[in-house]
Amino acid sequence: MTSTSQIPPDTEASAPVAPLRRNRDFRMLLVGAGASLLGTRVAVAAYPLLIIWGGGTPADAALIAFATLLPQLLFVLPAGALVDRWNRRRTMLxxxxxxxxxxxxxxxxLLLDELWLPHVMAVAFLEGSAVIVYRLAERASVRHVVHPAHLGAALSQNEVRGQATGLIGQPTGSALYSVLRWLPFGFAMLTHAVAFVTLLTVRRNLQDERTGPRRMLTTEIAEGFAWVWRHRFMRSAILLLGGSNLAFQVIGLTLVVIVKQGGYPPYMVGVIGLLGGAGGLLGAFTASRIMRRVPVQAILIGVLALWSVLILLVSVTTLPVGLGALMGGMAALGALLNVTAATYQIRVTPDAMQGRVTSVVVLIGSGLNSMGALLGGALLTAAGTSRAALITAAGMGSLALLAVCVPSIRRPPVE
Structure with a gap:
């Protein structure tokens, strides 16, 4: 089946291609998804402040993080299969x-001064579930609104958008919370409304026509697993990334506790997020150029190794600016790895399986993040911030060493 978004080779070679910046549908998809993501980032940044500065404990904050991330474990597989079935535009709306x-x-x-931990957990769970489905549908839609030659650049811009929302979201969430504690969530409500309206203006069809008969959902999910399992490089890489994502759940909560224990106000968490977002933007802007010069497996190994060094430095750093600089370095490396992984995966995956393959990647790579949040709360309670960072750095270093030793990672993957 030929994708309506792909241009035949002879046409591609002869017809001029308009610059990506003039692609209206891509811009609208980029802006709509960016608005939705910004609201989510602002809310997620405000959750730990709402709990910890509201008299709660790190364990309470870890429960909110657990509820936010649990959908990645529970729903990502059926969501991927349903995204391949459903109309992607209506799904995102x-x-x-x-x-x-x-x-x-x-x-x-919060306006009524009613803060109830189970309610916050329920809201975090619902929002996290919607984010999972939305991001699967949006990522699968990108190839339908851009020329094949622009896919890498488009995904790089998506990563820039993600890093920019992180750059803006963290300080915005903490600043709005410092004014009125309900404001971050009111702002998130507004951005979802903006995203809804913007997405309505995208004109192109966001998927190929589905002509085959529908089968059992479990059968379609199993096909996604089987496809990833046969791809040895992808299989090994996402297992390593899953371990790294567990580590970052611990580090994220560790940074908040360090700021609180240092006697700093909540907005200093935003300063750390601001510096981290700046590093992420730098990594996203330079990713497409680095990808052209450095093999994907070298990027994976190098990022894991450098992450372990930066996390080690967190254990001996207490100043928010220093922590922000370290987060900037980690975010820059993460942005590079995100763009590299997304570009590779979309290029090698058939359109009819984009949702399912991406859902398998998300499940294995990030599905246990909710457990990482609980691990972070337990580790911080038992060992304190410095030892928690040391243990996390050791784990990340072990992943880098494992990547060097695994044959399917060392060999250049074939697209």
Whole structure:
């Protein structure tokens, strides 16, 4: 089946291709998804402040993080198969409605001065579920609104968008919370509304026509697993990335606790996020150029090794600016790895399996993040911030060493 978004080779070679910056549908998809993501980032940044500065404990904050990330474990596989079945545009619109409603309920509760931990967990769970489905649908849609030659650049811009929302989201969430504690969630409600309207303006079809008969959902999910399992490089790489994502759940909570124990105000968490986001932007902007010069397996090994060094330095750093600089370095490396992995995966995956393959990648790579949040709370309670960072750095270093030793990582993958 020929994708409606792909141009035949002879046409591609002869017809001029308009610059990506003039691609209206891509811009609208980029802006709509960016608005939705920004609202989510602002809310996620405010969750630990709402709990810890509201008299809660690190364990309470870890429960909120657990609820936010649990959908990656529970729903990502069926979501991937359903994204390959459903209309992707309508799916993303529905996700914005869920996000708007859940954020609105929390904002109203806080306006009424009713803070209830189970309610916050429920809101975090619903928002996290909507984010999973939305991002699967949006990532699968990109190849339908850009020329094949622009795919790498488009995904690089998507990563820039993600890093920019991180850069803006963390300090915005902490600043809005410092003014009124319900404001971050009211802001998230507004951005979901903006995303809904913007997505309606995208004109192109966001998927190929589905002509085959539908089968059992479990059968389609199993096909995604089987495809990834046969691809040895991808299989090994996402297992390594899953371990690294566990480590970052511990480090994220560690940074918040360091700021609180140092007697700094909540907005200093935003300063760390600001510096981290700046590093992420740098990594996203330079990713496409680095990818042309450095093999994907070398990028993977190098990023894991450098992450272990930067996390080690967290154990001996207490100043927020220093922590922010370290986060900037980690975010820059993460952005490079994100663009590299996404470009590789989309190029080698058939369109009809984009949602399922991406869902398998997300499940294996990030599905246990909710457990990482609980691990972070337990580790910080038992060992303190410095030892928690040391243990995490040792784990990341072990992953880098394992990457060097695994044959399927060392060999150049074939696209």
């Amino acid at each position: 529905a996700c914005d409605v869920v996000g708007l409603s859940s954020m609105g309920s929390l904002a109203v509760a």
